[in-house]
Amino acid sequence: MSSSVCLPEEDLSCPVCCDIFRDPVLLPCSHSFCKTCLQCYWNTSAPRQCPVCRRRASKRTPPSNLALKNLCEALQQSRIQSSVEGNRVLCSLHGERLRFFCLVDKQPVCVVCQASKIHKNHDCVPTEKAAQDCKDELNVALKTLQHTLDSLIRLKGTSEEMLESIKNQSLETERQIKDLFVELHQFLYEEEAARLAALKEEEEEKIGLMKSMVTKAAAGMLYLKETITVITQEITDADDMALLQNCKATIERAQCTGQGPERISGALIDVAKHLCNLKYRVWKKMILHVEYSPVTLDPNTAHPCLFLSHELTSLQYTSQPHRLPDNPERFHMSAEVLGMTGLCSGSHCWVVDTGCNNDWILGVACTSVTRNAEVQARPENGFWTMCLRDREYRAMTSPPTAMTVTEKLKRVRVQLDWDKGQVSFFDPADDDTPLYSFSHKFTEKVFPYFYTQSKHPLRILPERMCVTVQQSGTGHPCTVPD
Template identity: 60%
Template sequence: MSANLPEEDLSCPVCCEIFQDPVLLPCSHSFCRSCLEHFWESTVIRSCPVCRRRASKKSPASNRALKNLCEAFLLGRGQGSASGSNILCWRHGEKLKLFCLVDQEPICVVCQASKMHKGHDCSPTEEAALDCKYKMTAAMKALQCKLEIFNKARKSSAITLEHIKGQAKRVERQMKNEFLKLHQFLYEEEEHRLSALKEEEERKVAAVKNRDDDNAQRISSLADMIRTMEQTINAEDLTLLQNFKAILDGTWTTFQAPEGISGSLLNESNHLGNLKYKVWEKMQAVAPYSPVILDPNTAHPCLTLSDDLTSLRYSTPNQGLPSNPERFHISAEVLGCTAFSSASHGWEIEVGDNEDWILGLASERVKRDQEVPARPENGFWTICLRDGQYRAMASPPTAVKVEEKLQRVLVQLNWDRGEVIFSNPSRQEILYTFKHVFTEKLLPYFYTQSKHPLRILSKPVLVST
């Protein structure tokens, strides 16, 4: 039915185009909603653009019936007018020969002259198609790059997941081994202390029994003497007088009354007093304290860390490590796991036969994805052994004189005073001192390209009350 209606009956009186979202005024005239609103913006009184009759202040109602007719008309015209590869304008039935650069859509010559596209820059469809293909090709390449980045991210996620699972299994195994050692120590310590208790019990019981046996013998002797005296007393007078001196001068006068002996009971305080503390104090032999623990999540793939995370050495690269942001990716570096931002701290490193190392402190913000000199301007305060020479990595590097090959290096940080001191603990001499006003957290820093390990030495735990 809509195909039989003349096009002018389905055209807006304002823009002369097929109605788009038509609205109906009380005067029965219809307009495109946008055309009516644009007309009302230029007038003081809201009125009909055709008959000038005043309209209601309320938003005009949509003319759904007219909208359906327009859509049916445009659909029928578009289907009936398509020819080969030339798609016709759905508004005017003309060939789409131009491309509006403002609205980014193909239009016909009538559209170019209409109010909708009047004054807009246009170009021929062939030329516009080439430009659009070029832009879409560039956009597609950018999307392909992003796609590749996301694919790499997914692969990295898969590697990270596998690494986390491996970490969990390895840490669980090591934790069980450590607790097994503690359990074994506690079991042996328990057996030792119970054995000491049993030994003291046997010794004290034996001593009491010996005293008791001695007293039993004395009781028997005294009883015999008493019976002798009773017999003598009941004997004839001459017999009593004959034996009197011998009986009174006998050994019974030498018997002394038994006395309580101190220390005969078990020393409970020795066995129970501060028992847990004594065991803990003795446990330090199997549970040493390390002032610095290495962070394996920062370690370069070429570094191998010990199970207790207190030593490192250079080795074959581990290809299965995830490329996480905390990790050093260029050179064989690793950081400690605890950051310092106040007070004083110190730790001792055994360098031994290692001939290629850098030790010290680094800012938590040092770059992990590029190689930079380990100097203060880059957030490092370090000394090194390289090519047989000891240097303080200042700006410029400064030679450090030592009388003999260093076996250990003591690193001391006084964050509040802004000092990093390196010294030789065997000779108690300072090698070099950095001075700096620290504003960021600092982390212990280690570097090596030697198969000989660097070891962080344990420290005794001192308890004060």
């Protein structure tokens, strides 16, 4: 203890808590107590009585004992300054070696602290064991923090790749949209030019006809004017004998007036022919140049080794994988891809042109199939498929079922009836000969499924479209002229 603090420790201890005074107050009876200890005593025992001599205090708020407070602070400071002896840390309150660790207050304590009122009922363990337990706990926490940090680093890298991929996807999709609309615009421009040319042709034809009529009418008018002039002169200028001598010729000329004016039907432009249902007729003609695909591939699910066409209707394997983001929807272990639209009701079908491809799997897969591990495309894993592998056609049951196919399949039709729980395969080249059918009660969405490890493409064939116009008010179809 510092030489400036010469009182014994007992004189600097609170009679209530037996520790060094903290914020001491002085009662009229000259006894001092910690302010907190005195208030607790007054609240639970005898209000405004001295805990030592039982004398009643006159004030509810006793004054602070500044002198005693300074002595206690000096004692605490001296203990702090001398608390380190070599490598041993001593208790700042009692100067004893810290041999225990309080599990309740999470702090090291000495033997005196352990026996005091503050820690008397607390669980305490030796500092060596507490330190080892603390290290073990911190090591576990460090591993968790490091694992979280590694996950965040990977997430950051993946997010940056996805950010770049999103920009590239947007630019490429924008380019393809513009290209498609350029084709549509070109068709409309050509169709507009053809319609205007037809109008111009009819205009020239009708104008030529009218000009011919005008020319004929003008010639007839000139002849009639000359005839009228001659007859008028005969009547007015010639004497009676001369008039009678020329009477026969004059009457014949007067009667020779030629054909009268003809009224021509259809001389005007046939406006109705050019404008009748013009939008519909152009649209109907456009359908002949537009293909409809029953299935569109989803590039966000495609394995990096698959190359998809710009129309997203064909796929083929490539040995040079694309650099694609590691998104959860993507197949990472096998060359697979799903259709864009999930199916959860009704009947659907699509035809796949397999061509020269000798390594493929076709069918449907449910939403929850595993995409980051290689699994068999079988019903227990959420797949209902058939395949061609090693020149053998098999239905992917468990175990696979060999299929009897006499000739190589150039096309395969996949039909899904979700409500009835059936996935069937047919040979469209042989009058839709059934190949195999699965039965399963579906409980979630399924998607068209494709797999290949061949450089020869699998192509989803487009479907023919037909236009039906319903008669207003009846709901019955009617014929609309082109």
